[in-house]
Amino acid sequence: MLRHLPAMSDLAIADLHDPALSQRLQQCTDQKTKPPGSLGRLEALAIQLGQILGSDRPRLTAPQMIVCAADHGITAQGVSAFPADVTWQMVQNFLAGGAAVSVLARQHGVALTVADCGVRHDFAEGAPGLLRLKIAPGTADSSLGPAMTADQCAQALANGRALVQSLPGNVLMLGEMGIGNTSAAALLLARLTGRESGAALATCVGRGTGLDDAGLARKCTVLARALAANAEAQTPLAALAALGGFEIATLTGAVLQAAHERRVVLVDGFITTAAVMVACALAPHARQRCIFAHRSGELGHALMLEHLHAQPLLDLGLRLGEGSGAMLAWPLLVSACAILNDMASFESAGVSDRTDRPSPA
Amino acid sequence: MLRHLPAMSDLAIADLHDPALSQRLQQCTDQKTKPPGSLGRLEALAIQLGQILGSDRPRLTAPQMIVCAADHGITAQGVSAFPADVTWQMVQNFLAGGAAVSVLARQHGVALTVADCGVRHDFAEGAPGLLRLKIAPGTADSSLGPAMTADQCAQALANGRALVQSLPGNVLMLGEMGIGNTSAAALLLARLTGRESGAALATCVGRGTGLDDAGLARKCTVLARALAANAEAQTPLAALAALGGFEIATLTGAVLQAAHERRVVLVDGFITTAAVMVACALAPHARQRCIFAHRSGELGHALMLEHLHAQPLLDLGLRLGEGSGAMLAWPLLVSACAILNDMASFESAGVSDRTDRPSPA
Numbered sequence: 189m190l191r192h193l194p195a196m197s198d199l200a201i202a203d204l205h206d207p208a209l210s211q212r213l214q215q216c217t218d219q220k221t222k223p224p225g226s227l228g229r230l231e232a233l234a235i236q237l238g239q240i241l242g243s244d245r246p247r248l249t250a251p252q253m254i255v256c257a258a259d260h261g262i263t264a265q266g267v268s269a270f271p272a273d274v275t276w277q278m279v280q281n282f283l284a285g286g287a288a289v290s291v292l293a294r295q296h297g298v299a300l301t302v303a304d305c306g307v308r309h310d311f312a313e314g315a316p317g318l319l320r321l322k323i324a325p326g327t328a329d330s331s332l333g334p335a336m337t338a339d340q341c342a343q344a345l346a347n348g349r350a351l352v353q354s355l356p357g358n359v360l361m362l363g364e365m366g367i368g369n370t371s372a373a374a375l376l377l378a379r380l381t382g383r384e385s386g387a388a389l390a391t392c393v394g395r396g397t398g399l400d401d402a403g404l405a406r407k408c409t410v411l412a413r414a415l416a417a418n419a420e421a422q423t424p425l426a427a428l429a430a431l432g433g434f435e436i437a438t439l440t441g442a443v444l445q446a447a448h449e450r451r452v453v454l455v456d457g458f459i460t461t462a463a464v465m466v467a468c469a470l471a472p473h474a475r476q477r478c479i480f481a482h483r484s485g486e487l488g489h490a491l492m493l494e495h496l497h498a499q500p501l502l503d504l505g506l507r508l509g510e511g512s513g514a515m516l517a518w519p520l521l522v523s524a525c526a527i528l529n530d531m532a533s534f535e536s537a538g539v540s541d542r543t544d545r546p547s548p549a
Numbered sequence: 550m551l552r553h554l555p556a557m558s559d560l561a562i563a564d565l566h567d568p569a570l571s572q573r574l575q576q577c578t579d580q581k582t583k584p585p586g587s588l589g590r591l592e593a594l595a596i597q598l599g600q601i602l603g604s605d606r607p608r609l610t611a612p613q614m615i616v617c618a619a620d621h622g623i624t625a626q627g628v629s630a631f632p633a634d635v636t637w638q639m640v641q642n643f644l645a646g647g648a649a650v651s652v653l654a655r656q657h658g659v660a661l662t663v664a665d666c667g668v669r670h671d672f673a674e675g676a677p678g679l680l681r682l683k684i685a686p687g688t689a690d691s692s693l694g695p696a697m698t699a700d701q702c703a704q705a706l707a708n709g710r711a712l713v714q715s716l717p718g719n720v721l722m723l724g725e726m727g728i729g730n731t732s733a734a735a736l737l738l739a740r741l742t743g744r745e746s747g748a749a750l751a752t753c754v755g756r757g758t759g760l761d762d763a764g765l766a767r768k769c770t771v772l773a774r775a776l777a778a779n780a781e782a783q784t785p786l787a788a789l790a791a792l793g794g795f796e797i798a799t800l801t802g803a804v805l806q807a808a809h810e811r812r813v814v815l816v817d818g819f820i821t822t823a824a825v826m827v828a829c830a831l832a833p834h835a836r837q838r839c840i841f842a843h844r845s846g847e848l849g850h851a852l853m854l855e856h857l858h859a860q861p862l863l864d865l866g867l868r869l870g871e872g873s874g875a876m877l878a879w880p881l882l883v884s885a886c887a888i889l890n891d892m893a894s895f896e897s898a899g900v901s902d903r904t905d906r907p908s909p910a
Contacts, residue, residue, distance in 0.1 A: 221642050222649055223630070223758040227873065228846055228866025269584070269903050277900040281582050286893025288583055295880070295887050397584040398903065485589055503864065504881075505589025512588065519656070519880040520865075526656050532647025539638040542630050542759065 199349075201447045201471040204239050213238040219533040223542075227527060229501070233479070234524035240452050240477050241358060246525050248452065250357025251298045251518065253511050254442060255282055255289060256348075258306035258434035259326030260368030261335060265410040269398040272326075272367045276309030278510075279365065283317045288508055289363055292515035298361065303351060305344060306434030307366075321347040323434045330375065331414040334421065334430040341429035341437050348441025352449070360446040360453050361518065362460035363511020364435045370396035370486060371407065373462035375414055375431035377488055380424065380465055381495055384415050394458070394487030394507075424469035432466070439463035440470075447474035454521065456514040457484035457506065461492045468496060481517035482506055560710075562808045562832040565600050574599040580894040584903075588888060590862070594840070595885035601813050601838050602719060607886050609813065611718025612659045612879065614872050615803060616643055616650060617709075619667035619795035620687030621729030622696060626771040628732045630759045633687075636728045637670030639871075643726070644678045649869055650724050653876035659722065664712060666705060667795030668727075682708040684795045691736065692775040695782065695791040702790035702798050709802025713810070721807040721814050722879065723821035724872020725796045731757035731847060732768060734823035736775055736792035738849055741785065741826055742856055745776050755819070755848030755868075785830035793827070800824035801831075808835035815882065817875040818845035818867065822853045829857060842878035843867055 213235045218224045225231065237246045257279050263272045281287045282302045285294065293300040303319040304311060308326040311318055323344050327335035336344070352360060366372075377392045378384050386408075393408050414431060421430035428437055440463045446453050447467070455464050455478050468475045475496060482502035483489060493500060501517045534541050574596045579585045586592065598607045618640050624633045642648045643663045646655065654661040664680040665672060669687040672679055684705055688696035697705070713721060727733075738753045739745050747769075754769050775792060782791035789798055801824045807814050808828070816825050816839050829836045841861040844850060846868035854861060862878045895902050 220649075221639065221647060222869050226758070226846075226867070226869040227649065228868065230865060230867070230877070271901050271904050274901050277898070278582065281893055281898040281900055284893070284898065286582060286891075286898050288581075288588065288888065288892055291887045291891045292884055294891075295884060397587070485587075501865070504591060504862070506587070506591070507589065508583050508587040516591070516881060516884055520877060523653055523656060523877055526652045527649060530647075530652045530655075531649055532642055532645070537638070537642045537645065537647050539642055540632050540635050543632050 199444055199448050199471070201444065201473045203473050204476045206239065209239060209242065209244065210235065212244045216244050216528060220527065220531040221534055221537050221539050230520065230524050230527060233520065234528045236479065237452060237521065237524055238528065240450060242450065245529050248359050248521060248525055251359035251361060252355045252357050253289065253293050253298050253300045253361040253363055253515065254351060255300065255302045255363035255365060255511055256305045256435035256438045257302065257365040259308040260366055260372055260433050261327045261329035262331055262371050262410065262414065263368040264329050265331050267371045267407045267410050268367050268396055269403060270367050272308065275365055275367045276307050279304065279307060279318070283315060287510060288512045289510035289515060292512060296515060296518050298515065298518065301355065303438065305347065305438040319351065321351065321438060327433050330431055331410050331417060333417055335372070335432060336429045336434070336437065338429055344434050344437035345441035348438040349445035351438070352442045352445040358451050360442060360451050361511055361514045362439055362454065362456050362463065363514065364439060364459045364509055366433055366435050369433050369435065369459050370394060371411060372431060372433040372436055373459045374488055375411055376427060376462045376465060377492055378411070378415060379427045379431060380469060381491065391491060392488045396486070424466050428466045436463045440466045443467040443474060444471060447471065447477045451477065453478045454514045454518065455480050456511045457482065457509050458486040458489045459509055461489060465492060465496065479521065482513035484513070560805055560809050562805065562834045564834050565837045567600065570600060570603065570605065571596065573605045577605050577889060581888065581892040582895055582898050582900050591881065591885050591888060594881065595889045597840065598813060598882065598885055599889065601811060603811065606890050609720050609882060609886055612720035612722060613716045613718050614650065614654050614659050614661045614722040614724055614876065615712060616661065616663045616724035616726060616872055617666045617796035617799045618663065618726040620669040621727055621733055621794050622688045622690035623692055623732050623771065623775065624729040625690050626692050628768045628771055629728050629757055630764060631728050633669065633728045636726060637668050639726050640665065640668060640679070644676060648871060649873045650871040650876060653873060657876060657879050659876065659879065662716065664799065666708065666799040680712065682712065682799060688794055691792055692771050692778060694778055696733070696793060697790045697795070697798065699790055705795050705798035706802035709799040710806040712799070713803045713806040719812050721803060721812050722872055722875045723800055723815065723817050723824065724875065725800060725820045725870055727794055727796050730794050730796065730820050731755060732772060733792060733794040733797055734820045735849055736772055737788060737823045737826060738853055739772070739776060740788045740792060741830060742852065752852060753849045757847070785827050789827045797824045801827045804828040804835060805832060808832065808838045812838065814839045815875045815879065816841045817872045818843065818870050819847040819850045820870055822850060826853060826857065840882065843874035845874070
């Protein structure tokens, strides 16, 4: 069992707690021409961005969306409404610019990197825009034993770290594709929060791309078998290897590297939050860098958010993945920084303050 | 009492109900490369935008934010935490580009028009960017009698119609400024939904820019007096004149004109929703054109949304007004149209459909 990350010894993820900076950010926000607190959660978001980037005038630069794709051996058990071939077909759709995340990234001018972390398909050599981080053509079937070997998992984590190191900017946006990966994410949720029995397990397991009631019942049964088949994988890293997937492990490495570099991490839905859960279990301060884009419609995501004490920005019933929810929330981060950087203060604009407080004049 | 709008006889606001178009929009959405329904409320938003603009490929053009500003005589009763001078000071802040709505409009490239609908201040002649639609320097004190005469209200409505007629584009975004206008909006909510007694009235009345408990109690008492002083103003139009404000009446006219022209109306918070309530009471089909940007933190807004059967896009605890919430929601409208216009279909992208449905090949 993998107990240590070979390449993780240099991965310092510091506590960002900085009361002086927090106070400056709060003062700066309160002096803007608006009643204190009247921009609601946008104000807390601005302060968090300032804390992550270590500045009371935070600037978001060159945001990067990474879409990590891989296949899952557990799909052999019939846990998805869509055939596994959709993974590679959607990778081609990302590259061609026709998928939701492609369209939304174009709208917002966000760079999109698609990584083959373990898709069961041979893409044409030199497919433009596709990053080759393939560990193997799909994981093993976790209902029969570990999805990955410890070495495969370590390699995927290292790939995620290297991927982030190769990208510019100070914002990492998380996306993914992989038929069957709501099963992998649900397994990680169940193991990391101790919800492995029947009714508790059922609260972790959703309909994914659209299972009917019978399909959902079958998925629950298969996932219970996977938990039993990997009963010994109890540490976060062992659970990731046994129950996760190549894209989830790559994303976990990416989150750890981004946190180490003090980038803002914008988390999408159920799958990417599973990667964040593992990353935060390995390095708790990584949580400080994470902004949660939305509350997914996939059952189980609410439990993940609760576990991470996270309040997402949007609640639109999204359950597509790909990073689509992160893309939709992205302009709110830009707005939060613009409030800090570009709004006038009461003093600079010559606007009177409250009648029950001394005027700044 | 004003019973008819003199200039409203040509104001046809048709029922947009078009089952054939709705079906085409639903089919178009379902054929995109994603599980059906997986983009959640973004899909319903796309379909509504298509219905408003009468197209299965809706395009949003030249969006216009109007910020209507005015003063309120009822501020003499001490209903706000900020002095009334803040209204004109904030108008200058809008024009100088330092207010929240200014910053957010710049972020999104949205045209911003600031209109003096009745501010108690003489702005310099030719202040660049300021539209002069001033009816009077502030309304009368509605706790003593009608805020506006019938003629003033009719003129403000006509001004709002003319304002929209003068602007290009097919999207109208609503913003406002006016110290005291949460009182006017709360009065309209109370009158139009029959919540005029103590406890029911209290559910309509919030802290505005930040009243403390004593201030809130005083505000409730003053608003009860205003309802009593205008007991005869029972029709929507009479209530608007007696209890509203110049900016709210101008916004009501703007909503009616935009609805007539079949523009998308993006509604902000408590004040602009009050204008929409009046517009929809006068012309119920106007409701079909309205998209509600957010659920305000101001007490009473939830009641307005319930009354209008509206589910807003964002819920971020905003209570600033100005149009700031509408600006924050705006990119979601752009995204909804991009999904319809730019995403690939299963067939065009060569992606397999669900295993339980025939493949489109």
